[in-house]
Amino acid sequence: MSSSKIKKIHFVLNPKAGNGSPLKIFHQIEEELKSNNVQYTVFKSQGRRDIFHHVMSGDMPVCDVLCSMGGDGTIHETADALMQSGKANDFPMAVIPSGTGNAFAQTLGELQPKKAIRKILQGEAIKIDAMEIKQGAEVSYAVNIIGWGMASKVNQISDQLRALGGIRYNIASLIGIATMKKKRLALRMNQEVIDEDALLFLALNTVYTGKGMKMAPDADFSDGLIDIIMFKSANKLQVINIFLKLFSGKHIFDPRVTYKQVESFSLLSEGDELNIDGENQGSTPIDVRVIKKCITLIK
Incomplete structure (x- = not known):
């Protein structure tokens, strides 16, 4: 029975x-x-x-x-x-x-x-949030991450290393650090406009990204908030130090890391490639807002 x-x-x-x-x-x-x-x-x-x-x-x-x-x-x-x-x-x-x-x-x-x-x-069911992404006239939805800068570059590198399995994310991250370059980040969130050089921007609905990286320790599928992680100015040794803390979530206490929770944000630059839920797709500018508890998830 x-x-x-x-x-x-x-x-x-x-x-x-x-x-x-x-x-x-x-x-x-x-x-x-x-x-x-x-x-x-x-x-x-x-x-x-x-x-x-x-x-x-x-x-x-x-x-x-x-x-x-x-x-x-x-x-x-x-x-x-x-x-x-x-x-x-x-x-x-x-x-x-x-x-x-x-x-x-x-x-x-x-x-x-x-x-x-x-x-x-x-x-057993829960209601989870999604991130609505507007790219010009197109609208799509993400349930995991939206990445810019190194977050997009590392994903491109890891795609070329698929034969290596899960370790490819760590190897791709190290290659990304070795070849990292700052880009101009034009960002609006919580009525604040940021326009300065940065290395990485991630918007997350999940705690984890990559293979076991505890990128947003306070993230919750159903809290109606998007967790934002930014690395602005750091040299390669400092970024390696941050990378080693990602698996415990302690990177958020590093002074070079910004961690915020918002309901919406906009990436304002033109033509920067994006990582959306682990796929290299789309480009800036984008407007993003959280759609609260819009998907029923059986867990």
Whole structure:
């Protein structure tokens, strides 16, 4: 007799994430689904944005939960499509950790796939925030991070090191530090305008980013706030010292680090590349605001 409160799950799965982990992990959790008499359907992406277009389309089957399997980019496609399509009100979302970084899942507090699916089947739900991003006439949504400067550059480097697995984020960070250059940061937040050289800007909805980096220790999915991290002026040795503190969250006490919580902000410069939820996409200028408790997450 099944004790599961969830009776039907639709999985959206990126087979290429995490060096092929999602398919292997799906087969591991399949026994939990069968033993609990849970019906399930699976959509496997074949390329970038496939999951986004699938969720946006009319092909989505009726289900109790839409479950994302892949990396943080897969979660982004799922959540962004739910918000853009208006389906966030109809389809609760869940996550099985199966990527390389799994920052979103780590913030949720469960990195073991079998334990994650057992929790999902119990049906406990929370409402989480999203960041609405306006880039000209385009509107999209992020649930993890928006990165500028080194945060974008490091992500580009890590993309080229995917074969190395999770350690690629740390290696990419060190390469980024070795080659770092300041850029002009034009930023408006809390009625304050900042226009000066800076190394890194991150807006976060999650505690973690990369592989285990506790970037925003006070972040909360559901607090209605965006956590802002900035590194302004620092030399390479100082940035290395900050980097070593990222895994404990103690970097926020470094005098070179700014840590704030806001409801909205704008990046005003022209043509600077962005890292949105772990994907290199879009460019400044952007206007961002928090949309409070707009996605139902089964955890």
